[in-house]
Amino acid sequence: MSKITRPLRSVLYIPASKERALDKARGLSCDAIIFDLEDAVTPDEKPAARATLAAALETGGYGNRFKVIRINGLDTPWGADDAAAAATMGADAILLPKVGSPADLDALAKIVGDIPLWAMMETPGAMLNAAAIAAHGQLQAMVMGTNDLAKDLQTRFRADRLPMMAGLGLCLLAAKAHDCAIIDGVYNAFKDDEGHKSECDQGRDMGFDGKTLIHPAQLEVANAAFSPSDAEVDLARRQIAALEEIEASGQGVAVVDGKIVENLHVATARETLAKLDAIAALNAE
Ligand SMILES: CC(C)(COP(=O)(O)OP(=O)(O)OC[C@H]1O[C@@H](n2cnc3c(N)ncnc32)[C@H](O)[C@@H]1OP(=O)(O)O)[C@@H](O)C(=O)NCCC(=O)NCCSC(=O)C[C@H](O)C(=O)O
Ligand SMILES: [Mg+2]
Numbered sequence: 301m302s303k304i305t306r307p308l309r310s311v312l313y314i315p316a317s318k319e320r321a322l323d324k325a326r327g328l329s330c331d332a333i334i335f336d337l338e339d340a341v342t343p344d345e346k347p348a349a350r351a352t353l354a355a356a357l358e359t360g361g362y363g364n365r366f367k368v369i370r371i372n373g374l375d376t377p378w379g380a381d382d383a384a385a386a387a388t389m390g391a392d393a394i395l396l397p398k399v400g401s402p403a404d405l406d407a408l409a410k411i412v413g414d415i416p417l418w419a420m421m422e423t424p425g426a427m428l429n430a431a432a433i434a435a436h437g438q439l440q441a442m443v444m445g446t447n448d449l450a451k452d453l454q455t456r457f458r459a460d461r462l463p464m465m466a467g468l469g470l471c472l473l474a475a476k477a478h479d480c481a482i483i484d485g486v487y488n489a490f491k492d493d494e495g496h497k498s499e500c501d502q503g504r505d506m507g508f509d510g511k512t513l514i515h516p517a518q519l520e521v522a523n524a525a526f527s528p529s530d531a532e533v534d535l536a537r538r539q540i541a542a543l544e545e546i547e548a549s550g551q552g553v554a555v556v557d558g559k560i561v562e563n564l565h566v567a568t569a570r571e572t573l574a575k576l577d578a579i580a581a582l583n584a585e
Pocket of ligand 1: 314315321325422444446490513515
């Protein structure tokens with residue numbers, strides 16, 4: 301599957317059972333929405349949540365926000381019905397929880413056809429199989445499920461996420477090797493802006509495309525953290541200009557702010573400007 305190029309800085313979970321939240325999302329500044337039929341919905345509510353979601357998507361009004369439906373696992377009583385229903389709801393992608401191997405994605409594709417697939421990466425087995433999962437031909441994005449992963453790893457919460465690093469790193473390597481998008485896990489303490497910002501900045505530093513979110517209050521911080529900063533844009537422009545100038549004089553290495561600039565740095569600079577343009581285009585729609 302070709303790489304998704306649209307911004308995915310802020311990816312907001314909305315429980316499909318919550319009509320008020322489903323409505324509110326029509327006006328929120330998120331790049332993507334995950335309409336959740338899985339963990340945010342109790343077993344008793346699941347069939348009704350599926351119907352509520354179908355009605356909300358039929359009504360529409362979500363504009364250019366990328367629409368992803370998280371179904372229940374295919375090994376649950378709801379998964380197969382969720383998948384069949386989700387395939388008819390006009391979603392941009394379908395997200396499968398607790399993916400363990402490419403075979404899980406094959407099983408989903410049999411039900412939903414050629415709709416792009418997203419995979420929750422949230423078990424130790426998934427971390428070890430990340431490369432094979434990322435190589436699946438229909439996979440568009442990986443989403444870190446850091447709550448489930450923490451549970452299975454029996455880790456304690458740490459602000460620096462040290463216990464998570466091996467898993468996050470394996471998934472990042474796999475996603476980048478196979479041109480998949482990769483979205484970081486949620487920050488549970490949705491009233492702790494400082495902690496959320498710190499985790500967003502860490503995720504951006506590591507190379508994630510964006511962060512999954514659980515509350516509208518987390519949107520602004522994520523959008524800022526995963527957008528190119530003014531300083532990054534300024535540097536990118538100066539690097540491109542400097543290399544063009546030096547190449548015109550027959551040399552291949554420029555120096556900007558005391559650091560070398562070669563073709564590979566200019567490739568990154570161009571990606572920064574392309575990201576800025578993509579965000580501007582999204583905001584203009
Ligand atoms: C955490 C919440 C239960 C808090 O809800 P609430 O008490 O209603 O919050 P507020 O009163 O502050 O809400 C203010 C308004 O914002 C709307 N709202 C709240 N949350 C959302 C949302 N996620 N999307 C859209 N709108 C939202 C409220 O309706 C209020 O609106 P209004 O009254 O009109 O002003 C709640 O935020 C929540 O349920 N969040 C989502 C939780 C969730 O999705 N969990 C599952 C995903 S996390 C996960 O599973 C990750 C992974 O699998 C892993 O393993 O890590
Ligand atoms: Mg989970």
